[in-house]
Each structure stands twice: as C-alpha cells, then as structure tokens.
Amino acid sequence: xxxxxxxxxxxxxxxxxxxxxxxxxxxxxxxxxxxxxxxxxxxxxxxxxxxxxxxxxxxxxxxxxxxxxxxxxxxxxxxxxxxxxxxxxxxxxxxxxxxxxxxxxxxxxxxxxxxxxxxxxxxxxxxxxxxxxxxxxxxxxxxxxxxxxxxxxxxxxxxxxxxxxxxxxxxxxxxxxxxxxxxxxxxxxxxxxxxxxxxxxxxxxxxxxxxxxxxxxxxxxxxxxxxxxxxxxxxxxxxxxxxxxxxxxxxxxxxxxxxxxxxxxxxxxxxxxxxxxxxxxxxxxxxxxxxxxxxxxxxxxxxxxxxxxxxxxxxxxxxxxxxxxxxxxxxxxxxxxxxxxxxxxxxxxxxxxxxxxxxxxxxxxxxxxxxxxxxxxxxxxxxxxxxxxxxxxxxxxxxxxxxxx
Amino acid sequence: xxxxxxxxxxxxxxxxxxxxxxxxxxxxxxxxxxxxxxxxxxxxxxxxxxxxxxxxxxxxxxxxxxxxxxxxxxxxxxxxxxxxxxxxxxxxxxxxxxxxxxxxxxxxxxxxxxxxxxxxxxxxxxxxxxxxxxxxxxxxxxxxxxxxxxxxxxxxxxxxxxxxxxxxxxxxxxxxxxxxxxxxxxxxxxxxxxxxxxxxxxxxxxxxxxxxxxxxxxxxxxxxxxxxxxxxxx
Numbered sequence: 103x104x105x106x107x108x109x110x111x112x113x114x115x116x117x118x119x120x121x122x123x124x125x126x127x128x129x130x131x132x133x134x135x136x137x138x139x140x141x142x143x144x145x146x147x148x149x150x151x152x153x154x155x156x157x158x159x160x161x162x163x164x165x166x167x168x169x170x171x172x173x174x175x176x177x178x179x180x181x182x183x184x185x186x187x188x189x190x191x192x193x194x195x196x197x198x199x200x201x202x203x204x205x206x207x208x209x210x211x212x213x214x215x216x217x218x219x220x221x222x223x224x225x226x227x228x229x230x231x232x233x234x235x236x237x238x239x240x241x242x243x244x245x246x247x248x249x250x251x252x253x254x255x256x257x258x259x260x261x262x263x264x265x266x267x268x269x270x271x272x273x274x275x276x277x278x279x280x281x282x283x284x285x286x287x288x289x290x291x292x293x294x295x296x297x298x299x300x301x302x303x304x305x306x307x308x309x310x311x312x313x314x315x316x317x318x319x320x321x322x323x324x325x326x327x328x329x330x331x332x333x334x335x336x337x338x339x340x341x342x343x344x345x346x347x348x349x350x351x352x353x354x355x356x357x358x359x360x361x362x363x364x365x366x367x368x369x370x371x372x373x374x375x376x377x378x379x380x381x382x383x384x385x386x387x388x389x390x391x392x393x394x395x396x397x398x399x400x401x402x403x404x405x406x407x408x409x410x411x412x413x414x415x416x417x418x419x420x421x422x423x424x425x426x427x428x429x430x431x432x433x434x435x436x437x438x439x440x441x442x443x444x445x446x447x448x449x450x451x452x453x454x455x456x457x458x459x460x461x462x463x464x465x466x467x468x469x470x471x472x473x474x475x476x477x478x479x480x481x482x483x484x485x486x487x488x489x490x491x492x493x494x495x496x497x498x499x500x501x502x503x504x505x506x507x
Numbered sequence: 508x509x510x511x512x513x514x515x516x517x518x519x520x521x522x523x524x525x526x527x528x529x530x531x532x533x534x535x536x537x538x539x540x541x542x543x544x545x546x547x548x549x550x551x552x553x554x555x556x557x558x559x560x561x562x563x564x565x566x567x568x569x570x571x572x573x574x575x576x577x578x579x580x581x582x583x584x585x586x587x588x589x590x591x592x593x594x595x596x597x598x599x600x601x602x603x604x605x606x607x608x609x610x611x612x613x614x615x616x617x618x619x620x621x622x623x624x625x626x627x628x629x630x631x632x633x634x635x636x637x638x639x640x641x642x643x644x645x646x647x648x649x650x651x652x653x654x655x656x657x658x659x660x661x662x663x664x665x666x667x668x669x670x671x672x673x674x675x676x677x678x679x680x681x682x683x684x685x686x687x688x689x690x691x692x693x694x695x696x697x698x699x700x701x702x703x704x705x706x707x708x709x710x711x712x713x714x715x716x717x718x719x720x721x722x723x724x725x726x727x728x729x730x731x732x733x734x735x736x737x738x739x740x741x
Contacts, residue, residue: 106621117609417605420566421619421666422594424587500566504605 104434111435114407115442125403126443128396129483133447133476134454135389140472141455143382145464147375152465154371160201160331161234161367162341164189164348166323183352183361184323192351193327197343199335202233205311207325209318213307214279215267222263224280224307226314234328242274242289245310253312255285260304261293280307283317295463337366393479396443397487404436404491415495416503428496436488437481444480448473512578513674513706514540514563519572519582521558521729532558533569534729542673545700545707547717550726557678559726560710564597564676565589577673594622598667602679604659606651612638612662613647619670637669638662641695657688661695668699675699677709681716693719 115122166184190205197203206227213222225231229245232238242258249256257280264273273287285307294303315322331340341364354360408415415428452468459466516538522531532555540546540563550556561567562574565581566589574582581592593599598619606615616634625633638647641661651659660680667675677696681689697719699705709720717723718737725733 106627413605414607417607418618418622419590420564420593420599420605421622422590422597422670423622424590426587427622501561504601 104430107431107434108438110431111438114435115439121403122439122442125399125439126396126446128392128399129440129443129480130396130447130450132389132391132393132396133444133480134451135392136386137448137451137468137472137476138454138458139385139389140382141452141466141468142458142462142464143378143385144469145455145459145467147378147382148467149464150374150378151371154367154374160335160337162329162331162337162344163365163367164327164329164344165325165363165365166361167363184325185327185362186324187322189348189351190324190327192347193329193344196347197329197340199332199340199343200329201332202230202328202330204228204230204234204328205324205326206231206328207311207314207319207323211281211307211318213263215276218267220263220266220305222260222305222307224309224314224318226309226311226318228311231308231328234330236330237294238292240290240292241272242287244289249310250312253310253316255283255313255317256288256310257285258289258291258308259287260291260306262302262305263307264290278307280309281318283313285309285313337368341366393483397440397483400436400440400484401487401491403439404432404488405494407435408432408491408495411495412498412503412506415498416500416506419498419500420504425496428498429492432492432495433485433488436492437484440480440484440487441477444477447480448476451476510541510543512539513542513544513576514538514708515573515575516559516562516569517573517575519562519569519574521555521562521567522570531729533562535572536729536731538724538731538734540706540708542706543700543704544722545697545720546709547720547723548708548710548726549712549714549717549723550732551712553728554726555729556710556726560676560678560708563674563708564599565592594619594670596673598670598672598675600660600663600667600675600677600680602682604651604656604663604683606659606662606666608652609650611648611650612643612654612665615651615662616665616669618666623670633669634665637665640668640699641665655688656684657691660684660688660692664692664695664699668703668705671703673706675705675707677707679711680709681711681713689713689716 164185166182185205187205190203193200193203204227206225208223208225210221211224213220213224228250229247232244239258245256257278259273259278267273267278268276273290276287277284278287291304291306291308296302309318329340329344331337344364345360348362349356349360352361418428455468456466458464516536519533519536520531521533522529524530536555536559548556548560558567562569562582563576565576568574568582572582573580576592577596579592581589584592607618613631613634616637617630620630620633635644635647638644641664643658643661643665646654646658651662654662675696680696681692684692693716696707696709700707707720711717721737723735724731
C-alpha cells in the first residue's frame with residue numbers, strides 16, 4: 103500500500119516535471135545552502151586548527167606585559183619589563199616536560215639581494231626555534247652551536263624570500279643584506295603557506311639571536327619565548343610550571359599579577375574553532391529560513407495539486423477510499439517531493455563545498471550527521487507543509503468532488 | 508418477489524438551504540428495492556432522482572427519515588463507514604466514465620481493490636477477469652485517452668464489478684454514447700444483472716434505456732410519481 107502510494111506520487115511528480123522542479127527549487131536552495139555552509143564551516147574550523155598547530159603543536163608562547171583577555175596583547179598601562187636571556191636560562195635549567203625552549207625577537211625589515219628588495223619578517227632566534235615550531239628545512243642546515251654563541255651572520259630563509267630573490271635557483275651560500283648588515287644563507291625553510299588571517303608565513307628570515315640583537319634591534323630584549331611541550335605533557339600542565347619559574351626569576355610574589363603573559367596556542371585554536379562554529383551556526387540558521395520558504399512553496403503546489411485533482415479525489419472516495427487513504431496519498435507525494443529536493447540540494451551543496459574547499463584550500467569535510475539531518479529535515483518539511491493540503495483533499499465531499507470540472 | 512430487501516427509504520427527506528430559501532430535493536420518499544432487481548430511475552432535472560441515487564449509493568445521507576442498505580441504517584453512518592460500505596457493496600458507473608487519466612485500463616480497474624488491501628498479484632488477476640467480463644481483453648494496457656467512449660465505459664463497469672458488489676449504481680451510463688454503443692452497454696448491464704444477480708439502480712432520462720430495466724421509478728418534485736414493473740417481469 104505504501105509502496106503503491108510512493109509509486110503513484112513519483113508518477114504525478116513526473117507528469118509535471120517543470121512545476122515539480124520549480125517547487126523543489128526552494129528546498130534545493132535551502133538544503134544546498136545549509137550543507138555548503140556547514141561543510142565549508144567545518145572545513146574552515148579544521149583549517150584554523152591546522153593553521154594554529156602550524157605555529158607549533160602544544161606550544162606555549164611567553165611575552166612581556168600583563169596578560170589581558172585570552173590571546174590579547176599586554177596592557178599599556180604599565181611599564182613593560184622585557185623578557186631577558188636569564189628567563190630563558192632559568193626555564194632551560196628548571197622546566198621539566200618541555201621538548202624545546204627558544205627565545206625569539208621579530209621585526210619587519212627590508213631585505214635586499216642584488217637589485218631586488220622585500221620587506222620581510224626577520225626573526226632573531228636560536229636553533230631550538232625550529233623544534234619548538236615544528237619547522238623543517240627543505241635544504242641546507244641549522245645554526246650550529248658555535249654560530250649561536252658567536253652570533254655569526256648566517257640565516258635561514260622562507261620560500262617566499264627564495265622565490266623573490268632566486269626564482270627557482272638554489273639560495274644556499276648567497277649573501278643577502280638585512281637592514282644594514284649582511285648574512286649568508288645556510289638553509290631553506292619548508293613552506294607553511296598563509297595563515298587563516300592571510301599572513302604569509304614563508305616571508306621570513308631567521309637569524310642568529312645575537313646577530314639580530316646587535317645589528318638589527320640594538321638591544322638585548324626578547325619578544326617571545328617559545329616553549330613546546332613534550333608528548334607526555336599537556337600544555338595546561340606545563341603552563342603553571344612556566345609561570346612559577348618565571349615568577350621566581352623575575353621576582354614577582356604570588357600576590358601580584360605577573361608582568362608576562364603565557365599564551366597557550368592549543369587554547370587559542372579551540373577558541374578560534376568555536377568562533378567559526380558559532381559563525382557557521384548563524385549562517386546555517388539563515389539558510390534555514392530558505393528551507394521554510396521552500397516548505398511554503400511545497401504547501402502552495404500541493405494545494406494546487408489537490409484542487410486540480412478534485413475529480414480524481416471524488417472518484418477515489420466514491421470507489422471506497424477512506425479519508426486516510428487520500429491523506430496519505432498527498433502526504434507521501436509532498437514528502438517524496440521535498441525529499442527529492444533535499445537529495446538534489448545535498449548533492450549541490452556538497453559540490454559547492456568541494457569547489458570552495460578547492461579554491462580556498464581548506465579541507466573538504468562533509469559530515470554524515472549533517473547530511474542525514476538534511477534528509478530528515480527535508481522529509482519533515484514535506485510532511486508538515488503537505489499536511490494541510492492533504493487534509494483538505496481528504497475532507498472533500500465526494501459528490502461535490504465528482505461534479506468538479 | 509421473495510428476494511430479500513436491499514434498499515428501503517422510510518419517509519426520506521433531503522433538504523438544502525435555510526428558511527425561505529429551503530428546498531426539498533426529496534420530500535418524504537418511501538421506496539423498497541429487492542436484491543437482484545434492475546431499476547431505472549427517471550424524472551426531469553430537479554425531480555430529486557440524483558439526490559435519491561446519491562443516497563442509494565451511500566454518498567449522501569437523508570436530512571430526515573431512514574435509509575437502510577442491506578439492513579444497515581446507512582443514513583446514520585459517518586463518512587468513513589459509508590466509504591467502507593461503498594468499497595464492500597457498491598460499484599459506481601458515471602456518465603462521464605470518470606476514469607483516472609494517464610492510467611491504464613487495468614490500473615483503473617484495480618483501484619477499488621487497492622483500497623481493500625488486496626495484494627498486487629491477486630489485484631491483477633481480478634482486474635483481468637473483470638475486463639474479460641466486459642469484453643475488453645487486449646486493451647488492459649491502454650490509457651483512457653487511447654480508448655473509445657464505449658470502451659471507456661466498459662472499463663468503468665469493470666472497475667465497478669471487480670469487487671463483486673451487491674449493488675451497481677449507474678448515473679446516466681449511456682449519456683455520452685451513440686445509439687449502437689448505448690445498446691451494447693445496456694446489453695452488458697442486463698447480462699451482469701441476469702448472470703451475476705447484480706442489483707442495478709440506474710438513473711436515465713431516455714425511455715428506451717429505461718426499457719432494459721425490470722422496473723422504472725419516476726420522480727417528480729421530490730416524490731415518487733410512478734413505479735411500474737415491466738410486463739413480462741411482473
């Protein structure tokens with residue numbers, strides 16, 4: 103009986119292909135929008151998480167200044183006491199559970215090779231920086247310990263810098279000018295691409311910390327200390343230990359606020375991801391409105407269909423159809439119709455999301471739960487919006503219905 | 508005349524409208540029809556014959572009075588119970604055939620069986636049997652548009668008898684047909700009445716069509732004006 107009814111409804115949909123298609127359009131667009139939004143959204147979330155983990159997984163970043171809100175910079179209301187090398191020394195000596203500890207200072211500086219120039223993020227650091235940030239070399243070598251101690255003018259460059267200056271050529275051994283000092287390229291960093299905020303992570307030059315301090319910054323301050331946790335230690339556990347050690351070396355009693363901030367990149371990643379999720383949810387809600395519109399479209403066309411087929415309903419009633427037979431017939435028709443729209447919408451939505459993930463280089467992350475939900479939801483829309491027209495058909499008086507032209 | 512009563516009207520009134528505008532389509536009709544009878548109902552338009560037919564077919568109910576069908580007080584049943592009664596005991600044939608368009612003859616004939624919950628294979632067999640009885644074998648896969656008027660009416664008759672009803676209600680069954688087709692259809696109905704013992708109530712306004720029936724009831728202004736048996740049947 104149900105199968106009979108489904109077949110019947112498919113036939114009546116096929117009889118009015120254009121009309122059925124136009125009716126479906128609302129549902130198709132609604133479902134496609136929801137699916138595309140949610141799929142792109144979860145892809146973006148994954149991308150943001152991946153971006154932040156590119157900064158280094160399980161990474162704590164210490165900077166000078168009072169901790170403001172989560173991830174915010176230090177307040178300006180106090181004289182900043184910069185981080186110093188003795189802080190790093192203390193951490194190296196006393197901190198357990200860290201895989202790598204590295205000091206770093208950055209500045210945007212003009213870098214010149216031959217007649218080409220480029221403003222690049224120049225970072226003064228040591229060899230452990232690459233470990234802390236999980237950054238590998240494509241070619242060349244790291245800073246040696248003796249270079250670290252002496253502060254020789256050697257540097258590692260990112261992919262963007264290489265392309266700007268050397269095209270496809272090998273950069274190693276070439277001398278570039280950074281500000282007014284020169285340094286020899288000893289290695290090429292693995293490309294990291296752009297961050298989610300559009301920042302080119304490959305437009306960088308890494309120098310010896312001492313050389314940077316002496317020749318570029320002109321002071322011995324440290325902007326950041328990067329601390330990577332080892333595999334057994336969660337960053338949430340490492341963070342209080344770092345704070346204790348730094349309070350100790352910087353002589354800050356427990357009753358005062360620290361004059362340094364420790365940022366947990368994992369937490370930032372989570373915060374970003376949840377922000378994206380909220381955003382996705384809101385966009386999804388907007389798309390939901392078009393589903394509602396689609397539902398009204400279905401109701402409209404089902405009312406037309408019931409009116410058009412009044413005579414047919416009359417025949418069926420005269421022949422002995424129960425009210426519920428007519429009700430089910432039109433309800434199934436509305437459901438099949440909107441389910442069909444839902445399925446087409448899912449296919450279009452997934453294609454759109456696939457296209458978007460290809461162009462925006464975010465992962466394509468279709469969620470079976472979301473797809474299932476869309477199928478269920480579109481069926482539900484058919485049932486809800488099809489009910490009133492179906493009831494109207496079922497309640498027709500057979501005598502009037504048979505007389506209907 | 509020992510056949511059991513199929514239909515009785517006991518002072519049946521059917522009224523429409525309110526107050527001054529109130530009209531009585533049936534004004535106190537008493538009527539009895541026995542099983543196996545072939546009755547023609549005649550009368551000018553507005554005489555109440557269509558209203559009587561709708562009540563007989565359990566499509567409508569009296570305003571006042573009692574209508575019993577196979578001993579059931581059908582006038583007091585709700586619409587779903589009357590639908591069941593129609594499905595089990597009544598077959599309908601209409602002037603305009605009223606077949607479902609773009610649906611094959613066999614599928615049209617199967618329709619009442621679907622509402623009875625008969626399985627697909629049995630439905631097909633019964634439909635073919637009914638189509639054979641009306642002489643339409645070989646046309647079962649044609650849609651109404653591919654059939655002549657006479658053939659369409661045969662499909663409609665097959666649809667009406669496929670459930671083996673007790674009563675066939677025919678509303679001007681030959682109204683759209685030419686003389687030759689009319690006689691074919693009437694001979695078919697006469698044969699079904701004789702062979703299957705199918706009771707038939709037929710509304711018509713053509714005397715020669717009514718002539719096929721064993722009994723003719725004339726309606727006038729909501730009353731039974733005359734009720735005559737055919738000479739040889741009497």
